[in-house]
Amino acid sequence: MGRLQKLAAYLLILGFLYANIDGMLLSWHIRFTPTAWNRGYLSNFFYMYGVFLEVHRTNREYVAFGSTARLGEIPRAPTSGMMDLNLRQYYPQSHGESNQRLSFAGYLNRPSCCNVEYDKLAFYIKRLHNIDKPQQQVQGVYIYVLYWPASSQGYYARVDEAEVEFLGWN
C-alpha cells in the first residue's frame, strides 16, 4: 500500500469514526458538527441507533376516498357517497413501512409534514385511479388518517374507536 493511499485511507477512517461517534452522540442530542457537515442530507446520515423511539400505543391507517363530482365543501371525514380508493394497493410494502412513507416522517429538510404533500398525494392517487379504472373516474380525492388504540388482539381489533383526521385533497 503506497503512502498516499494509506494517508487517504487514514483520512477516511477518521471521517468514518467521527461520523459514527457523532451519530451515537445524537442519542443524547449532543453534537460537535462543523457547518459543512450540518446539512440535511449529511447530518443524520450515520444516525442509525434510535430504533422504536416511542412505545407504540396507537395504530393508524391512511385512507383515500374519491368523489365522482367536485364537492363544495371539503368533508372532514369520509362520507357514504364517497368511494374507497384502496390506498394500500399503491403501497405494497408492510404496514410499518407504508405508514412511515405516508407520514412523510423521513422527508428530508421537512421535519414537520404539511398538507401540501397530502394534496400532491391526492393528485397522484386520482391520476393513477382514473387511468386504472376509466369507467369509475373521480373528480376529487381526499386523504385521511384514522387513529385507534393498539391492541394485542389484532391490528384492527379496536378500529371501531377510530378517530379521523383530514390531511389533504385534490
Added chain:
Amino acid sequence: VELNLRDTVFSVARRWDAFWFPVGPPHALAVFRIFFGLFWLTRWISLGHVKILFSEDGLYFPAFPAPQSGIHDFESFIGALTASPSLLQAWTLYLITAALLLFIIVGAFSRIALLSFFLADIYYYYLYFHLHGTSFDRLLLIITFVLFLSPCGAVLSADSWWAKRRGIKPPLRCSLWCQRILCVQVAFLYFGTGIHKLTSEAWKNGDNLAASFYGDYATRLGFWIARLNVPPGVFDVLTIFIVLFELSMVILLFHKRWQKWGFLCGSLFHLANSSILWIPEFLVIIPSYILFIDPDIVRRFIEDHFESNTEEGGVLKAETTRETLA
C-alpha cells in the same frame, strides 16, 4: 520516563496501525460481496413496482425539487438528477441496476459495478428511500461504498477467473482496511443501538418491546405471541437481555474465542427480529460476520471445500502453505 512515554506512544501507534491495516487474503470480503449482492437482488425484485415507486407517473416525492436556476450545490444536483423520471427512464434504470447487482454477485467488473451501484443507490435514495428515513438504507449505502474501495472482487469472481486465464494470479495477501471498516461499522451498529436503548426513556422497561409485537411492523407471528398474554415481567427481562446483548457484541465479535457465540446470538437475534417484525433488511448483518473471522481461516476453508479439486486450487493451496510457513 521520557523513553517509556515514547515507547508507549509508538506501541499504541503500532497497535492502531495493526488494527486498521491488517494484511490477509480477501476471501471473506468476496464471500460477503456475494451475499450482499444476493440480498440486494432479492430486495430489488421486491421493489419491482417501478411505475408507482420510481417514476413521475407514480407517487413521485423526490427529496429535492428540480432546480429553477442551474446546478450550484449538492441539493440542486440531486434535484436535477431526480427530476421527472419518465416510465421508460424508470424501467431502464431499474433493469440496469438489476444487471449491476448480477455483476456484483458474479464478480464481473466488480469495482465498476459496485461504484455504479453505489451511484444508482444514491439516486434511488433521494428519489424514494429517503421517504422511509430508515437506518438500514443508509447502512446499505455505507457498505456499498466501502465494498467498492475494497478488493472484494479479487477472488471468487469472474474477474479473478479472467485474470487467471491471462496468467495473472489472484492476490494472496492485501491490505484489509476496508474489511476492518465494515467490521467496526457492524460493531458500532450494535453498540450504538444498545447505548441508545440504555439511555432512552422508551426502553426503561419492557413496554416498548411488548408493544412492538403488535405494532405497525409486527408480523402474524408477532401478533400470535402478543395474544399469548405473556406477563410484562418477561418483556422487562428480555429488554435487559437485548441491551446487554447489543452492548456485549462489540467484545464478542472481535474476540477470537468468543466470537462464535456472538455469531450465534446475533444470527438468532436477527432471525427472531425479522420473523416478529417486517424488517428483513437487517438480515444482511448475518453474512457480515464472516468479516470478523481470521481471513486466513476463511481462505483455507474455501480452498479446502471449493478449490482443492482443481489444479489452480492446488497451486494456490501450496502457495498458501508456503506463505503461512514463511
